[in-house]
Amino acid sequence: MDLYAGLPFWIIKNALYDYNNPLENDYEIDVAIIGSGITGTLVAHELCEHGIKCAIFDKRIVSNGSTVASTAQLQYEIDVPLHEMIKDIGEARAVGAYRASLRSITDIEQVFEKTGVKGDFKRVSTCYLASDQAGWSSIKDEYEARVKHDLPVRLLNRKALKKEYGIAGLGALYNDTSAQMDTYKSATGILKYHQKKHQLPIFSPVQIDHYYEVKNGYELVTNNGFKIRCKYVIIAAGFEAGQFLPKQVMNLNSTYALVSKPIHTDQFWKERSLIWETAEPYFYMRTTADNRIMMGGEDEEFRDPDKRNRLLKGKVKKLVKKFNKLYPDIAIDVNMAWCGTFSSTADGLPFIGSWPGKKRMLYALGYGGNGITFSMIAAQVIRNIILGKKDDRTDIFGFGRLTNDGDL
Numbered sequence: 097m098d099l100y101a102g103l104p105f106w107i108i109k110n111a112l113y114d115y116n117n118p119l120e121n122d123y124e125i126d127v128a129i130i131g132s133g134i135t136g137t138l139v140a141h142e143l144c145e146h147g148i149k150c151a152i153f154d155k156r157i158v159s160n161g162s163t164v165a166s167t168a169q170l171q172y173e174i175d176v177p178l179h180e181m182i183k184d185i186g187e188a189r190a191v192g193a194y195r196a197s198l199r200s201i202t203d204i205e206q207v208f209e210k211t212g213v214k215g216d217f218k219r220v221s222t223c224y225l226a227s228d229q230a231g232w233s234s235i236k237d238e239y240e241a242r243v244k245h246d247l248p249v250r251l252l253n254r255k256a257l258k259k260e261y262g263i264a265g266l267g268a269l270y271n272d273t274s275a276q277m278d279t280y281k282s283a284t285g286i287l288k289y290h291q292k293k294h295q296l297p298i299f300s301p302v303q304i305d306h307y308y309e310v311k312n313g314y315e316l317v318t319n320n321g322f323k324i325r326c327k328y329v330i331i332a333a334g335f336e337a338g339q340f341l342p343k344q345v346m347n348l349n350s351t352y353a354l355v356s357k358p359i360h361t362d363q364f365w366k367e368r369s370l371i372w373e374t375a376e377p378y379f380y381m382r383t384t385a386d387n388r389i390m391m392g393g394e395d396e397e398f399r400d401p402d403k404r405n406r407l408l409k410g411k412v413k414k415l416v417k418k419f420n421k422l423y424p425d426i427a428i429d430v431n432m433a434w435c436g437t438f439s440s441t442a443d444g445l446p447f448i449g450s451w452p453g454k455k456r457m458l459y460a461l462g463y464g465g466n467g468i469t470f471s472m473i474a475a476q477v478i479r480n481i482i483l484g485k486k487d488d489r490t491d492i493f494g495f496g497r498l499t500n501d502g503d504l
């Protein structure tokens with residue numbers, strides 16, 4: 097699948113990690129990770145740090161799937177608001193999902209501290225805007241749910257929103273626990289760190305075509321017929337993981353993003369917060385380390401890459417228009433724009449862990465708008481499963497939540 101098109105900012109800004117190491121023999125390793133995006137990277141990080149022997153296999157250039165197209169906002173707020181998720185899946189699981197999401201931002205920060213990788217990780221605040229009256233009503237319910245469950249939040253009414261953000265709107269929720277990063281620089285930086293420190297083997301380009309379950313593990317077969325024998329296989333294949341799933345559990349969407357030319361720092365809004373809204377699909381924006389504005393949204397149901405790509409020009413105009421509705425005085429000079437494919441699930445949560453009956457095939461599928469924070473959770477849960485440790489997050493994010501027919 098063609099995962100993105102156009103000019104994703106991170107691949108232009110950073111030097112390409114031009115690494116070529118195809119597999120030329122059969123191979124054996126304790127844990128085989130399929131995918132070298134941010135998810136496979138964080139899984140490898142957790143396994144390497146715990147002395148578990150693993151290797152990564154990717155059919156593309158390293159970290160060149162969705163990871164390169166991401167706008168990389170890290171928020172504890174999940175696409176489905178907490179008060180709605182409580183109604184859908186119950187209080188304990190919904191609050192557990194939100195708390196896990198909050199914790200994962202600190203855990204990602206600690207990966208940077210531990211490895212010393214400079215991934216442009218930066219703590220920022222979030223402003224979640226009410227797009228209309230229905231959104232304002234939802235925001236008030238959301239505020240109460242978050243306060244009740246002790247999640248960081250502040251309610252901004254119309255007056256406070258105008259005073260603090262200069263935005264004419266009904267109101268918003270604010271928190272100061274979010275972050276942003278450069279996903280490509282982060283993923284390739286962390287991979288290089290473990291290649292050096294733990295001799296992490298990375299094979300790219302290597303496409304896994306099919307697999308067999310064997311005694312105590314799996315045998316993976318590459319497109320040129322080499323066999324990889326492993327005790328565990330981790331599916332970190334992003335939105336292309338369908339080939340490894342007994343049943344499709346996600347919907348594919350197309351999404352659009354752009355980055356402006358740098359602007360003067362005195363033009364930025366309060367704290368250079370991440371800003372998003374209650375409307376669906378939502379518009380969102382952040383800033384970059386070199387003083388650009390990055391924005392995205394305008395999602396559509398995915399049909400085919402050609403249709404997705406043809407819409408890019410029109411979507412860019414719409415994104416700029418939405419930005420200027422909030423900040424009419426900031427002129428946006430679009431520098432780069434791109435589109436990508438991403439997946440969402442019906443309950444807004446990722447799929448992490450093993451499919452019933454496939455104990456040694458572990459999935460790290462961070463579907464939804466919080467893909468990267470979910471990747472961090474997946475990495476830790478998978479590490480715990482392999483180490484035989486109990487992790488309560490498997491009940492929240494596992495396949496056990498599917499019905500017998502494999503639906504949510």
Ligand SMILES: Cc1cc2nc3c(=O)[nH]c(=O)nc-3n(C[C@H](O)[C@H](O)[C@H](O)COP(=O)(O)OP(=O)(O)OC[C@H]3O[C@@H](n4cnc5c(N)ncnc54)[C@H](O)[C@@H]3O)c2cc1C
Pocket residue numbers: 099130131132133134135136153154155156158159160161162163164165166167168169170279302303304305332333334335336337351352353392435436437438462463464465466467468469471
């Ligand atoms: C425009 C856009 C904006 C986004 N914004 C945000 C955001 O603000 N915050 C956030 O948290 N998330 C965001 N996301 C989602 C986030 O980017 C993804 O969740 C994340 O990048 C997924 O990483 P991954 O490693 O799972 O997948 P990928 O980066 O796609 O990596 C999977 C890898 O698996 C490899 N692979 C697949 N199949 C095989 C096979 N058979 N054999 C070998 N290799 C294989 C692929 O080549 C690929 O490199 C955004 C996504 C997009 C597109």
